[in-house]
Structures are given as structure tokens and as C-alpha cells.
Amino acid sequence: MGRRSKVLIGALLVFSLFVWGVMQATAATVDPGGKGDLLIYPLYIAGDGIQTNFYVTNTSDDQSVVAKVVLRSHKYSQEVLDFLIYLSPHDVFSATISYKDGKYVLTSTDDSFCTTDGVCASETNPFEFELTEPCDGKADDSASYGYIEIIEAGSVGTDVTGKNTDGSVDKKDIVDAYWDNFANFKTGLDAADTLTGYAEVVFPGYDYAAYPATAIKDYGNRDQLGVTLPTTLGKHSETSLGDLDSLLAKNSLVVPVSENAIAIPVLTFPTKLSSCPDNGNVTNTGPFFAGGDDNTTYELTYYDLSENTTIEKNPIVSPVPKEEPNTLPEEVNIMVYDFPFNAGWTKVKFTKVDNAPVIGLVAEFTENGYTFLPVAYDR
Amino acid sequence: MVRRWILTLIALVVVGAVVGCAATPVEFNFRSDVFGSKNRLKQNFLRYWSLRAKGEVETAFALESPYIQEMLGLDYYKRYLKLYKARLQKLEVKKVSCPEPFYCELECRSVWMGKKDRQDVRWFKDRWVKVSGNWYHVLKDPLFFPQL
Numbered sequence: 290m291g292r293r294s295k296v297l298i299g300a301l302l303v304f305s306l307f308v309w310g311v312m313q314a315t316a317a318t319v320d321p322g323g324k325g326d327l328l329i330y331p332l333y334i335a336g337d338g339i340q341t342n343f344y345v346t347n348t349s350d351d352q353s354v355v356a357k358v359v360l361r362s363h364k365y366s367q368e369v370l371d372f373l374i375y376l377s378p379h380d381v382f383s384a385t386i387s388y389k390d391g392k393y394v395l396t397s398t399d400d401s402f403c404t405t406d407g408v409c410a411s412e413t414n415p416f417e418f419e420l421t422e423p424c425d426g427k428a429d430d431s432a433s434y435g436y437i438e439i440i441e442a443g444s445v446g447t448d449v450t451g452k453n454t455d456g457s458v459d460k461k462d463i464v465d466a467y468w469d470n471f472a473n474f475k476t477g478l479d480a481a482d483t484l485t486g487y488a489e490v491v492f493p494g495y496d497y498a499a500y501p502a503t504a505i506k507d508y509g510n511r512d513q514l515g516v517t518l519p520t521t522l523g524k525h526s527e528t529s530l531g532d533l534d535s536l537l538a539k540n541s542l543v544v545p546v547s548e549n550a551i552a553i554p555v556l557t558f559p560t561k562l563s564s565c566p567d568n569g570n571v572t573n574t575g576p577f578f579a580g581g582d583d584n585t586t587y588e589l590t591y592y593d594l595s596e597n598t599t600i601e602k603n604p605i606v607s608p609v610p611k612e613e614p615n616t617l618p619e620e621v622n623i624m625v626y627d628f629p630f631n632a633g634w635t636k637v638k639f640t641k642v643d644n645a646p647v648i649g650l651v652a653e654f655t656e657n658g659y660t661f662l663p664v665a666y667d668r
Numbered sequence: 669m670v671r672r673w674i675l676t677l678i679a680l681v682v683v684g685a686v687v688g689c690a691a692t693p694v695e696f697n698f699r700s701d702v703f704g705s706k707n708r709l710k711q712n713f714l715r716y717w718s719l720r721a722k723g724e725v726e727t728a729f730a731l732e733s734p735y736i737q738e739m740l741g742l743d744y745y746k747r748y749l750k751l752y753k754a755r756l757q758k759l760e761v762k763k764v765s766c767p768e769p770f771y772c773e774l775e776c777r778s779v780w781m782g783k784k785d786r787q788d789v790r791w792f793k794d795r796w797v798k799v800s801g802n803w804y805h806v807l808k809d810p811l812f813f814p815q816l
Contacts (some may be wrong), residue, residue: 493780
């Protein structure tokens with residue numbers, strides 16, 4: 290082969306690699322404005338008198354949005370409930386997860402919650418569904434707490450659904466358009482990135498703390514979603530699970546602790562997606578977790594207000610992992626540890642692998658009540 | 669003289685009403701046979717929730733299981749109970765099941781009176797453990813006490 294041919298082949302190879310690299314880069318981002326087509330609520334909790342209300346808003350002026358709601362358990366990310374919601378422009382969906390008479394349930398009177406026949410929830414026709422016990426009750430998991438995904442299936446304009454004289458869109462028209470005319474929906478990167486949301490954890494008597502959902506923009510679901518088959522992040526979408534690992538990757542987290550407060554970090558790994566144990570073996574779907582829970586190895590560094598510090602490599606935390614004392618073994622990890630100072634902050638640093646795909650939240654409570662704080666982080 | 673006497677009487681009535689509201693007992697409701705032969709469990713259950721409703725935190729703490737007393741401490745316990753700003757108005761026991769002779773679960777329906785007199789109905793599973801012949805309450809909350 291001549292020298293010129295070798296140079297040409299080399300150039301073609303380089304160009305191909307460049308094109309391949311461009312094609313692999315995801316368009317998805319974690320939206321700082323809190324709007325997108327994928328929402329993740331890192332914590333819901335029910336039982337022992339506590340309930341969680343959660344809300345999804347479609348901020349679009351002219352697009353209706355159909356989205357799939359998936360509730361997952363805290364240990365093995367099992368689907369405990371899923372359903373579709375149909376949001377007209379400016380619409381808000383709300384529901385409550387609570388414990389009732391021996392079971393965990395989701396209840397809603399919101400007319401965005403509809404059956405495929407277009408029968409929607411209302412004050413006179415409330416919907417109530419029981420959360421499925423994960424792993425048939427045979428594993429150390431439960432529906433009492435977990436996390437929530439809202440995955441936009443697609444968006445559609447009033448040229449397809451029609452609208453009333455006041456500009457509103459009937460729910461039945463959205464339902465019919467979705468099931469009879471999905472080809473007319475905008476999907477993938479064309480879908481509207483107009484969803485936003487938040488959740489409230491409510492004590493009896495309505496004392497509550499709220500937090501915003503993490504919003505991913507341009508997640509890009511491509512296919513019609515239903516409830517017959519489970520929906521897993523990274524499938525049927527422009528964004529892979531590995532892409533989501535990268536988007537959510539963080540090297541260390543900052544947990545603030547105010548005067549005489551107790552700060553409880555809640556660290557959720559929504560890309561782990563593990564399986565129910567099979568003869569003691571668990572399979573993790575997310576690429577980051579394919580190497581096992583070791584990848585979540587961390588150390589805690591405590592700082593007081595005067596920059597005094599102490600490092601804890603093996604803190605006593607809960608849940609206690611079976612092998613390594615300083616890994617985070619579940620999908621939703623609620624950490625309790627003894628903070629040695631009156632006030633200051635804690636750095637949670639991942640040590641085995643530089644960055645872990647985590648969504649963090651801090652439940653902080655003082656003598657005056659409690660609140661959720663965002664978690665600052667390094668990437 | 670008469671006016672002062674009337675004002676004093678009005679003040680006493682108002683104070684009495686306020687004290688009366690604060691000490692309004694919990695309305696318990698359950699079938700007479702729901703506890704079966706477990707009378708001590710029933711007594712401690714009624715006592716514990718009456719103490720919680722009255723805000724007698726330290727005495728209620730003594731009815732928490734020894735393990736919880738040791739793991740949580742009174743200070744953390746007090747802070748946690750302050751999150752329950754509503755008043756417990758009613759407590760119904762729907763079912764008592766004892767999977768072990770020393771452990772029982774009570775299916776409860778509670779009514780709380782919150783801000784602006786809004787009633788809030790909450791169901792919960794109340795857990796009790798028998799230690800050295802006495803029944804103790806098992807406090808549970810996966811957010812604030814995951815270690816339990």
C-alpha cells in the first residue's frame with residue numbers, strides 16, 4: 290500500500306472516530322432552572338404517620354404532555370407502582386403516598402390521572418392504588434420509602450388535541466390523541482422540556498418540608514409508554530443509562546449542619562436499578578454499579594465553624610452494609626452519623642471511584658422544626 | 669368592687685378554658701376484645717398515647733423500648749416529638765396482631781387536629797415489645813431513625 294493511501298486511511302479513521310464521538314455525546318443536561326422531560330424525586334416516605342405529597346407541573350403555554358410516573362422501592366429499585374398522567378398546558382398533577390389500613394397506597398383526585406378509556410380521577414371519583422410489595426416480600430425491601438421518576442412520553446399541540454373556546458384542552462382529547470394518534474406526538478429531543486415538580490414530606494397536622502425534583506432536560510424518550518411493561522431509564526430514549534451516570538456524577542457532597550441541628554443526608558442512586566436477590570445474587574443495571582457497591586466507598590470529613598476538622602473513614606451509619614462499613618448499599622440511603630461539633634458541615638467524598646451518580650438531599654431538623662436543604666457538590 | 673370581681677371571674681374562665689383545651693384527653697376507640705388477654709399491653713398503650721397527647725415527653729420516653737432509649741437519647745426524642753405540632757384527638761385500634769409472644773403490632777387510625785382546626789387522618793402501625801414482663805413502645809421512622 291502506498292504512503293498516500295496509508296495517510297488517507299489514517300485520516301478517514303480519525304474522522305470516523307470524531308464523528309462517532311460526536312454522535313455518542315448526549316444532549317441531556319441537568320437543568321438548573323428545574324424544567325425538563327425527566328424528573329427524579331429522590332425520596333418519598335410513607336408510614337408511621339408520615340405521608341408524601343408530590344406535584345408535577347406542565348409549564349408549557351401550548352403543549353399537552355403525557356408522562357409516566359414510576360415509584361421505586363428504596364433497596365432494589367423495584368417498581369411498586371406506575372401509571373400515566375395527562376397534563377394540559379399549565380396543568381398541575383398532585384398525588385399523596387401514605388400508609389392506610391395495612392398497606393401503602395397512592396391516592397389522587399387529580400383529573401390528570403386517567404385510565405386509557407379517559408375516565409379521570411376527581412373529588413367524587415378519587416383514585417387509590419396499592420403499592421406492590423417489592424420482591425414479593427421475600428427481600429429486605431419495602432414500599433414504605435423510595436424514589437419517584439416522571440418520564441415524559443411526548444408532547445402534543447392543540448392542532449392535534451383541539452381546544453375549547455377558552456383555550457383549555459379536555460383530558461379525554463389528550464388521552465385519545467395519545468392512544469390513537471401517538472405518531473403526532475413530539476418525542477425524543479423534540480419533546481417539550483416543560484415539566485417541573487416538587488414533593489412535600491408531611492407530618493400529622495400538616496407540618497411539612499418540601500424539596501424540588503431534579504430535572505433532566507433533553508432526556509428524549511422516543512417510544513409510546515404504557516403500564517403493561519416496565520419502563521427503565523436509559524431504554525427507549527436518546528439518553529442512555531451511562532449518560533445519566535455521567536450527568537449525575539459527583540465527587541463529593543456538602544452537608545450543612547446548623548447550630549444544634551441534626552442533619553440527615555439522603556443519597557439516592559437512581560441509575561443503580563438493581564434486581565431482587567436471586568440466591569443471594571443481585572444484578573445492578575447501571576454501568577457505574579456493575580462493579581458492585583464498592584464503587585460507592587466514601588469517607589466523611591467533619592468541619593466546625595472554625596475550620597477544625599476530623600476525618601471518619603469508617604463511620605457508623607445506617608443502613609449498615611453487609612461487607613464494607615463505608616459503602617452505600619441501597620438505592621435510597623438515609624445516613625445517620627454522630628456529628629462531633631455544634632455546627633459546621635460534613636464532606637461526603639467518594640474515594641474508590643472519583644464520581645458517583647447521586648442525587649443528594651439533607652433533612653435537617655432543629656428544635657423549631659425541620660426542612661430539606663439542597664446539597665452542594667464537586668464534580 | 670363588683671367590676672373587679674367580674675373581671676377576675678372572666679379571667680378564671682378563660683384560663684380554665686385554655687388549660688382545659690391543652691389537657692383534652694385522647695378519644696380512644698376499639699372493640700373490647702381487640703387486645704385479647706393482653707391487658708398490660710392495653711394499659712401501656714393507653715398510657716403512652718395519653719402521655720404523648722399531653723406532651724409529657726419524658727414520661728413517654730420511659731415507655732419506649734430500652735433499645736430505643738439507649739440508641740436515641742432523650743434530647744433527640746424530644747426534638748423529634750416537637751415535629752408533631754398537631755394535637756392527637758382520636759386513636760382507634762383496628763387490629764392487634766402478635767407474630768411473636770413478645771412482639772405485637774397494632775393497626776391504628778389516628779385523627780390529629782392541626783392548624784386552623786383542620787383534621788388530619790393518619791394510619792400507622794404501632795409496635796410494642798415485651799421486655800422483662802413489661803410492654804414497651806417501639807418508635808419507628810425510616811427518615812429520622814433509619815438505624816432503628
